[in-house]
Amino acid sequence: MSKFLALIPAAGSGSRMGNELPKQYLSLNSRPMIYHAINTLYQNHWISHIFVILTPSDDEWVKYNWSEFSEKLIVLNCGGATRAESVLNGLITAKQRSLVDTNDWILVHDAARPCLTQTQLDKLINELANDKVGGLLAVPVADTLKRSNTQDRIAHTESRENLWQAQTPQMFRYDLLTKALHNTMNITDDASAVEAMGLQPKLVLSDTYNFKVTYPQDLALAELIIQKRNNP
Numbered sequence: 401m402s403k404f405l406a407l408i409p410a411a412g413s414g415s416r417m418g419n420e421l422p423k424q425y426l427s428l429n430s431r432p433m434i435y436h437a438i439n440t441l442y443q444n445h446w447i448s449h450i451f452v453i454l455t456p457s458d459d460e461w462v463k464y465n466w467s468e469f470s471e472k473l474i475v476l477n478c479g480g481a482t483r484a485e486s487v488l489n490g491l492i493t494a495k496q497r498s499l500v501d502t503n504d505w506i507l508v509h510d511a512a513r514p515c516l517t518q519t520q521l522d523k524l525i526n527e528l529a530n531d532k533v534g535g536l537l538a539v540p541v542a543d544t545l546k547r548s549n550t551q552d553r554i555a556h557t558e559s560r561e562n563l564w565q566a567q568t569p570q571m572f573r574y575d576l577l578t579k580a581l582h583n584t585m586n587i588t589d590d591a592s593a594v595e596a597m598g599l600q601p602k603l604v605l606s607d608t609y610n611f612k613v614t615y616p617q618d619l620a621l622a623e624l625i626i627q628k629r630n631n632p
């Protein structure tokens with residue numbers, strides 16, 4: 401039986417957030433931001449382990465108490481220079497430590513998406529558990545899209561027909577994802593690596609609540625969403 405394992409790359413510096421503290425540790429509803437993603441994945445009954453990938457020089461993680469997540473949470477200090485490198489290093493290290501089998505499903509989820517819900521997670525797993533390729537949560541693009549020239553003037557308007565925004569988790573089997581990332585590292589999500597192998601990952605309809613906290617104003621929005629969930 402293949403297992404469902406979550407892998408959270410959390411070795412970024414959060415440069416667009418502009419805070420000295422990497423954004424995954426910024427306070428969100430009295431917890432470091434990454435707590436929320438871990439908690440949602442931990443509560444899901446499909447997921448047997450959660451790997452968190454930290455940069456080897458991380459000295460923040462140990463400042464918090466993670467014991468509520470027991471041995472289901474496994475920290476790997478093998479983050480790399482890019483997200484793709486962090487994910488690949490995590491996959492390789494988990495295999496070296498006999499924590500995964502090649503046929504297991506890996507759900508890669510950004511530490512910076514704290515508003516993921518159980519409903520979205522269950523939907524992703526249910527829609528993909530028997531899929532040959534795997535896929536990801538995504539939302540159809542809502543705004544009109546403009547392509548600019550070098551002077552920030554509109555060169556043309558892009559059609560938004562069939563355009564989606566990729567989110568996470570992105571769910572692929574261990575062997576496929578590892579091969580894909582070995583082949584191409586110049587990408588910003590896992591699905592792109594799988595696409596580069598000529599495969600077509602499935603887009604599973606999500607919603608915009610599962611946005612990525614990137615800029616300072618995103619933090620306030622995430623806080624409001626989580627607060628509202630905790631006090632409906």
Ligand code: CTP
Binds near residue numbers: 417487
């Ligand atoms: N990430 C990682 N290793 C890297 C870069 C990013 O594990 N070398 C992780 C981040 O910690 C985050 C996820 O990948 O959980 C998504 O990346 P992003 O939102 O771009 O985070 P940062 O790279 O930290 O932010 P920025 O691009 O603004 O610097």
Ligand code: MG
Binds near residue numbers: 412483
């Ligand atoms: Mg980044």
